[in-house]
Amino acid sequence: KDITADDSGEVTAKCGNQTSTAYLYVEDIPVNFTKRLTDQNVMEHKNAKFTCETSVEDVEVDWFVKGEQVKESQKYSIYEDGVTHMLVIHDVLIGDSAQVTARVSQFESTAYLYVKAQPVEFTRTLEDQSVAENTTASFTCEVSKPANVQWFVSEVEVTQGSKYEIDMKGLSHSLT
Numbered sequence: 001k002d003i004t005a006d007d008s009g010e011v012t013a014k015c016g017n018q019t020s021t022a023y024l025y026v027e028d029i030p031v032n033f034t035k036r037l038t039d040q041n042v043m044e045h046k047n048a049k050f051t052c053e054t055s056v057e058d059v060e061v062d063w064f065v066k067g068e069q070v071k072e073s074q075k076y077s078i079y080e081d082g083v084t085h086m087l088v089i090h091d092v093l094i095g096d097s098a099q100v101t102a103r104v105s106q107f108e109s110t111a112y113l114y115v116k117a118q119p120v121e122f123t124r125t126l127e128d129q130s131v132a133e134n135t136t137a138s139f140t141c142e143v144s145k146p147a148n149v150q151w152f153v154s155e156v157e158v159t160q161g162s163k164y165e166i167d168m169k170g171l172s173h174s175l176t
Helices: none
Strands: 009-015 018-024 033-035 040-043 048-054 062-065 068-070 076-081 084-089 098-104 107-116 122-124 139-143 151-153 156-158 166-169 172-175
Touching (some): 048 098, 062 076, 084 098
Parallel strands (some): 040 107
Antiparallel strands (some): 048 084, 062 068, 062 098, 076 084, 098 107, 122 139, 151 156, 166 172
């Protein structure tokens, strides 16, 4: 029962001065993928998870990103639970879009990581203002990452000129 490769060897039966001998050959179960990797579409700054399953428990799966083998690190976590194997790529960035490969024995499973850019969001919005006629009003907003901000007054786009001053410092944008 539950024969393993360690059970390979000679088997002998003895009866008096008679013996009968045979050899037990235990063939390894071929290791391959029973569940392959699938492409992942992940928003930037999130974690990407690639999962596969092998035909045999407790085998080592090697992981490759952009053709380079990866090991456990701050960027990569590698998990194994029986036949299930997982690679987690932490805090993905646009530049992390790549081919990801799991390799066991001579078999490979490949999928792609597609990283989608986070949309630009306002982190500080415009505030209503009441000003006296013939004075200056200034409006300021901030965005979540570098971006171009267009300014509109009464739904008409305004540009830098004698009436309007447009300024940008880091993620802060202002119209005066």
